[in-house]
Amino acid sequence: MKSAVGSVKNTSLSVIFSDFKEITKAKLAISVVFSSIAGYFLGAYEVEITSILLLTFGGYCMVGASNAYNQIIEKDLDALMNRTKNRPIPSGRMSVKNALATAITLTVLGVVALFALSPKTAMFGAISIFLYTSVYTPLKTKTPLSVFVGAFPGAIPFMLGWVAATDDFGIEPGTLFMIQFFWQFPHFWALGWMLDEDYKKAGFKMLPTGKKDKGTALQIILYTIWMIVISIVPVFGFTGRLTLSIPAAVIVLMAGLVMLFFAFKLYDKRDNPTARKLMLASVTYISLIQVVYVIDKFI
Structure with a gap:
């Protein structure tokens, strides 16, 4: 009996972790963090492990938050497409309320982590979330120019690493x-x-x-x-x-x-x-x- 209960708990935790990776688009977030770290190494006079950890954590949180907000906004549209209909929200595995709580938590943690590096780093991170969720996402059904708009927040990570290392643009x-x-x-x-x-x-x-x-x-x-x-x-x-x-x-x-x-x-x-x-x-x-x-x- 105890074994069965433990198995259920492990399965539930596995599903929650899997859905967290999917709603934050873990693979994409990791690639974005990679870009930021590369920018940091290019800008740094002296590499500091603490700064790299803050940039990694803050960067993942900011990208994850953007993706979570995006999936909340597009939940009904995601249900129409083969590639997205099994995402956590349209599939019913995650409620909008829980997704929003996740997105807000990641936003706060990300801003705090990047602010610890420098205010400019936090500012650019916050701008990327705003542009991605409030401008790019709504434009996707309106005009092909959405790709042009989305290219701005998408281009920030490589630059962000340099700013994090130097506090200069x-x-x-x-x-x-x-x-x-x-x-x-x-x-x-x-x-x-x-x-x-x-x-x-x-x-x-x-x-x-x-x-x-x-x-x-x-x-x-x-x-x-x-x-x-x-x-x-x-x-x-x-x-x-x-x-x-x-x-x-x-x-x-x-x-x-x-x-x-x-x-x-x-x-x-x-x-x-x-x-x-x-x-x-x-x-x-x-x-x-x-x-x-x-x-x-x-x-």
Whole structure:
């Protein structure tokens, strides 16, 4: 009997933990925290473990809160799409009340943790939550420009790490912001291309032309080119303490050209498998260049 009760408790805790990961989009949150930590290493004069822990905890809380608010707002729309209908709220495993309590708690904890690093860090974190939930989310069913708006909070994490390390905003974090800003367009449009049919069930307008056509593919190509240009700008010495050696710039350029190759392939084929390859290449790109930037600084 005791064993059965213990098994039920373990199962309940497992479900609660699983739903917490899903409502905060744990994988996405971890990737965002990774970007912030990379930015921190680039900006830090001296690495402090306490600062890294605060940035990690605060960053996860802020991203998790944004995702929780998003799923509360879009609960009825999520129920219409195959990829989201089993999320905690539309599936009925979590009430809106509990989801809101989770989101508010994460917001408070995140702001406090980031404020402990610096007021500017907390301010940018709070701005990202506001833009994501109050501007980007409502616009998704109104206009394809929602992707442009969403690119602003999405570009903050890489920059946030630098601000957390220096308590300063200048050309260096601005450049990191622009790299991740331009990267989001090919990434999310490739994802939007793959999920276009599902998105249309909820009325989401994610592709720039509204269609999986050459116009959308051309814009993906153009934003990929801008992303590559911004990513190698530090090699020319115009970006203050944010620098890049020639070998590192070559690696960044080659990685960008791989993305550009798939962007051109999408223009030619205009099919989901090619869009998926581009999306995967974009995920590899942003992680790779952040690692390259950090390693280049310390060698």
